[in-house]
Amino acid sequence: MSFPFFHYEFLQNAFLTGIMIGLLAPVLGVFIVVRRQSLIADALSHITLAGIAANLMLGRSSSFFQGLNPLYMGMVFSVGGAIGIEQLRKVYKHYEELAIPIIMSAGIGLSVIFISLANGFNTDLFNYLFGSVLAVKKSDVWTVFFILLLVFAFVLFLYKELFVLSFDEEQAAVSGIKGKWIQFLFIIMVALVIASSMKIVGILLVSALMTLPVAASLRIANGFKQTFVLSVIFGETAVILGLISSYYLNLAPGGTIVMISVLILLLSLAWKKWRVRKPILNE
Amino acid sequence: MSKHDNTAAVKIENLSFHYGDRYVLERINFEIPNGAFMGLVGPNGSGKSTLIKCILGLLKPQSGKVSFFGIPLNRFKKWEEIGYVSQKANSFNTAFPATVYEVVSMGLFGKVGLFRFLNHKHKQKILEAIETVGMTNYVHRNIGELSGGQQQRVFIARALVSDPKLLILDEPTVGVDAASVSNFYQMLKSLNEEKGLTLLLVTHDVGVMSDYVTHVACLNKQLHFHGNTKEFKEVSKDGFSQMYGHHVHVLEHHH
Numbered sequence: 184m185s186f187p188f189f190h191y192e193f194l195q196n197a198f199l200t201g202i203m204i205g206l207l208a209p210v211l212g213v214f215i216v217v218r219r220q221s222l223i224a225d226a227l228s229h230i231t232l233a234g235i236a237a238n239l240m241l242g243r244s245s246s247f248f249q250g251l252n253p254l255y256m257g258m259v260f261s262v263g264g265a266i267g268i269e270q271l272r273k274v275y276k277h278y279e280e281l282a283i284p285i286i287m288s289a290g291i292g293l294s295v296i297f298i299s300l301a302n303g304f305n306t307d308l309f310n311y312l313f314g315s316v317l318a319v320k321k322s323d324v325w326t327v328f329f330i331l332l333l334v335f336a337f338v339l340f341l342y343k344e345l346f347v348l349s350f351d352e353e354q355a356a357v358s359g360i361k362g363k364w365i366q367f368l369f370i371i372m373v374a375l376v377i378a379s380s381m382k383i384v385g386i387l388l389v390s391a392l393m394t395l396p397v398a399a400s401l402r403i404a405n406g407f408k409q410t411f412v413l414s415v416i417f418g419e420t421a422v423i424l425g426l427i428s429s430y431y432l433n434l435a436p437g438g439t440i441v442m443i444s445v446l447i448l449l450l451s452l453a454w455k456k457w458r459v460r461k462p463i464l465n466e
Numbered sequence: 467m468s469k470h471d472n473t474a475a476v477k478i479e480n481l482s483f484h485y486g487d488r489y490v491l492e493r494i495n496f497e498i499p500n501g502a503f504m505g506l507v508g509p510n511g512s513g514k515s516t517l518i519k520c521i522l523g524l525l526k527p528q529s530g531k532v533s534f535f536g537i538p539l540n541r542f543k544k545w546e547e548i549g550y551v552s553q554k555a556n557s558f559n560t561a562f563p564a565t566v567y568e569v570v571s572m573g574l575f576g577k578v579g580l581f582r583f584l585n586h587k588h589k590q591k592i593l594e595a596i597e598t599v600g601m602t603n604y605v606h607r608n609i610g611e612l613s614g615g616q617q618q619r620v621f622i623a624r625a626l627v628s629d630p631k632l633l634i635l636d637e638p639t640v641g642v643d644a645a646s647v648s649n650f651y652q653m654l655k656s657l658n659e660e661k662g663l664t665l666l667l668v669t670h671d672v673g674v675m676s677d678y679v680t681h682v683a684c685l686n687k688q689l690h691f692h693g694n695t696k697e698f699k700e701v702s703k704d705g706f707s708q709m710y711g712h713h714v715h716v717l718e719h720h721h
Contacts, residue, residue: 217562350572354550358545405563405606406565
């Protein structure tokens, strides 16, 4: 049987990017979820959309922006939004979650303005909203690969600190860990991963890839490392199965990936139930 | 034992802390001798937790000085020598996916340092600390599955794993059932007697505590009493009336 993923370059690009994102999104997702900041991904994806829209708008009048991959502008906005969230969390110390709707609505507001200035929707924008395998270019693969290396180094070398900061910030402070700049780097990594994931899964669905695999593994994992490993396995499974089945069934890849994640989540909930009942039956 | 033998483990000089013009702590002077098991008692709102946070450098007092083993707080670097167990309920997500082993390993992170990994020796240390608190059978269980008393033991192990010289516990028995509390105090007492660990235990539970500690300090914005347990039991009647504002019976346990 011939496997089309090895014949067409655009499918290779989508597949490679997908595999990298299937690793990246759940790895950062674990820390986001255990810190109860699941909605941060949503806020950042919407501000990323504003960046994309800004680039498409500028591309109408400037050949420089027309030639530029909108991904980069998306990343600039995403990182800007991440810094904004951190600043707002300091301003509203006792209402930390307030930062998320503020940044999210600012992102949507800006996007709508930019889109209207760019004379409305086009296919490009539609691809960013819902993801498209056709839209992944070679340069996207390299950009995501670079981000993969960056995030990998970050998590590997600061694993201990990220872990203790997520568990207990006071304890981290007492043991002399400088939490502020690690948190700052962390949210920038999140912003970069979100921006790089959207070609495949789309802006509206990217947060699903960060949270659903983690939600599934939380139900059945024992300990933090296991949560980590299972989240990555679930994320990769969803991306790979999603890309292949969306190709054969002619479905939108982003939606398929997310729905497979939902399926995995349901299976893990069922498995947990079955596991809990089993020892009672054995008695 | 060590070169610090003659210096106090903790020395607090003239420490005051206030929010606006409301004083929480007023001119506190006290020291914890090396090797002591000090109980710090006071009613709710007496500034106990604030004092602990000032000692640990989590809050900055408006005036006064704190030093550890003769070294002023702002120049103190060896944080691995100080173990801290906070009020569990305040700073702990019980659904957090971490095993007992992983929680205890966190106690070594400050000591191991940035960009470095735990080695075999560290792993041995983690298992030893878990054994010290009697939790060996639960090493790979998720922390959220344990009872309140067991969780507190795990947090003690986390504080012990870096071989501290001083262990500070802020209301460690809140949320722990009564039967486990005396076991818990007994464990602290043996850490003090057998391992020579200096302990500072913050509690509002005066009666039970006084059977285990060697020294007592009573706090209510100001320090009302500071001395060893025997003196404390003699003066406790007056001390408490003054502190709580009405007469209090101290439960005595005669064995």
